[in-house]
Amino acid sequence: MSPGVVGILLGLAASCGLVLVLRYAPPSRPVRLVDRLAPYVADTPAPSRLLGTATEPGLLSAARRVLGPALTDGARFVDRLLGGRVAVRRRLDALGAGTTVEDFRVEQVVWGGLGLLAGGLVTVVVAGLTGGLVLLSAVLVCLGGLLTGVLGRDWWLTRQVQRREALLLAEFPVVAELLALAVTAGESPVAALARVTRLSGGELARELGGALGRARAGVPLVTALQEVADRTSVDALARFVDGVVVAIERGTPLAEVLRAQAADVREAGKRRLLESGGAKEIQMMVPVVFLVLPVTVLFALFPGLVSIVTLAQ
Template sequence: MTGTSAAAIVYGVILGAGLWLLLFRLPFMRPTTFTQRIGPLERIVRPVLRDGLIARGKLNLGSKALARRLAQAGINKSPVEFRAEQVLWAAAGFVISIGLVVLGAVSGRFSPVLAVIAVLGSALGGFLFRDYWLGVQISKRESRMMAEFPSLAELMALAVSAGESATGALDRVCRSARGELAKEFSKILAETRAGKPLVEALQEFSARTDLSPLVRFVDGIIVAVERGTPLADVLRAQAQDVRDTAKRELMESAGKKEIGMMVPLVFGVLPLTVVFAVFPGIAAISLGF
């Protein structure tokens, strides 16, 4: 073996070793480590655990979140009473599904697996549907409160401008208006007359609502009461802010509906128009006119 052959063998071995290392160190050829194997599992399990904790909080009989939601819906029930009502809804779904299963069995269409799934699903659906309906009640009540808010805020501003205090303005609003927001103001006024400070009663109302305009409104009243700033100007500004927000939401809703109307126009009316415009000419050509 000459020196050239020996050098060629050495270079070939080095090149082969380099190619082997390059090939087996590529990402798809590397062995998967334990950390890499459990990484995706952790990303999957974490949201499941978080959702489970949220669901557990909803199912808690003494849940503060449920009590707050009941207050937002204007329902004078304790969380335990609401859970009992959910159980009744579940029982109603269970009974209805049992009746449907019996009717299916009488008519000769009966599957034990489907029957069990239908019965359990109906019971669970009744339980969850009551919670969903509570959310619907909250949304409807908050919509009514926002519709009432500008008028009541301006009425309070007029009362304050006439020399009434914040408590007196609330009293005048409660005697003059009817509605969901007026009921909340009546509750604040009743708590104030029972000895609770006005600021504390307003803060409790702010804590049990998710409507940001109302929260800003209450915060403005609290600041005006504590610091002695002009309350009438604050109330008028809040009312105008809510009206501007309602106008923006109305414009956004109109824009979305306008885009939605393009679908039947483009795919329904426009093709028919083209057909009515072109068909007479095609018929005339086919008849040889």
Template sequence: MSAEVVGAALGALGGGAILLVAARIAAIRRPQFAVRVLPYLRDVGADPRAIAATTSAPALPPVVGAVFGPGLRVAADGVERVLGGAASVQRRLDRAALDRTVLDFRVEQVLWGLVCFAVAAFLGLLRGLRDPSAALPTLVVCVVGFVFGVLARDSWLSTQVRDRERRIVAEFPTVAELLALSVAAGEAPVVALDRVVRRSRGELSHELGRVLAAVRTGRPVATAFDELAARSGLPLVARFAAGIAVAVERGTPLADVLHAQAADVREAGRRELIEVAARKEVLMMIPIVFLVMPTTVVFAFFPGVLGLHLGMS
């Protein structure tokens, strides 16, 4: 076979590969059907930024999922059998407003573990080039790195939940006051809720948007707020939802209830701030007692001790 034929075959093979890659990239960049349709189906009355915030990216890119997806899912099933707690994980995913299933989260845990495993393996390889007898400790470190990555993703999920709940607590008094003002102005609860959702941005506004979407699809107002109370991990949001549900069912003054809840949350935040300040005050004493005061004592007594030493000599 001549060199021209071999070159032509290699060129055709390379050109075909480039065309396949280009076609796949074009297919990936094409907007998905859900992205095109969801803005017209989600009845939250918010701008596209809010819709984008409620629709999270998939756990894996399409190409990576097609190639490595089956193996990662098998590994994720193994992690699920070892760790368990699927109900707790799903509840934390809901509280963190992550649009993922438990399987997607387990796949992310496996990916974090593989990244830590790769880092440990790379460091072990560098060490093995100098000391070939360190193969077994390197393997143990790699396994520990994989376990650390899996647990680190779970810990990061808990951190995401706490950060989101902290933002909800910070937003709650303002949203409750806006809702109370709208109700006091004579608007119905659903209309007031729609006004607050359209005028505000944040995590609590997103939760109220979900409640509004449920109400507009035919669910009773009290039932939608009861679901919010069950879904939330914060007692104040649960009390807020239960108070609105009871007020709607029994006809109690809703504005007074919302004003009282906003005042309670502000008072609780003030107490928490005082407690945090008290703890920080104790922590501020540590450098003073163990660093500043010993240094001051040394500078105060060292000249006298040096003078006595010179006088005795």
């Protein structure tokens, strides 16, 4: 790497550090309303940290401790730039992780910073191999890494929601049949839900257990179950909640409805499996058509081509 490139990189790093120091120094840093009111309302001592749950500090918590104000401003900028808080809130609720939109925006900023760092490393490596640095290409690569990180976190959230809903759909037939068995044995729908959530595991059992916990805390059970259905886009779960709600409110038979719903979900799973098999079969034709077939034709025509070339000479 040439001395000019090293000087450019060092000067860029020094200027970024100087901007950060001047921007977030106490004289120029804005005082939040929470910080202004904290001395007047924080009259109780902080609880002991020994009473809390010991958790390993993750990437998000470590980044917030080191670059708290910068991450907060970056999260606000990303939120203004991308928007869609309602869609993000809905996907976070469907994921059931308890993460707020602000935390998700901070994670996007962290991912974008990692992408920017990766783009800078790629630029430095390419500059070291070629012996020169094209400034426009370096800027484009860094911006591409930044955008890839920010949008990649959003894509990964969508993938997590899809995987969780697939797990909910896969667990639904078993949970529905267990509930039908408990109701047939003479238990009420609420007691059957409590038994199934206590004896089984998985995402659906945790969702139903959370609904029962909110019901014990004072929320009506019908409302708690409806919240579970509203957080996901699984139609089978919505129909299941409707059946349970009708059974609780009107006392209608529930066992046959649950068995029918479980059978419908299993049939839908079989249809999805057949569709997936058909798609995989089409994908398997790609290497056959573009790899195996050209090699076969080449082996078939190569001897004749060699003979023609030999006779021509």
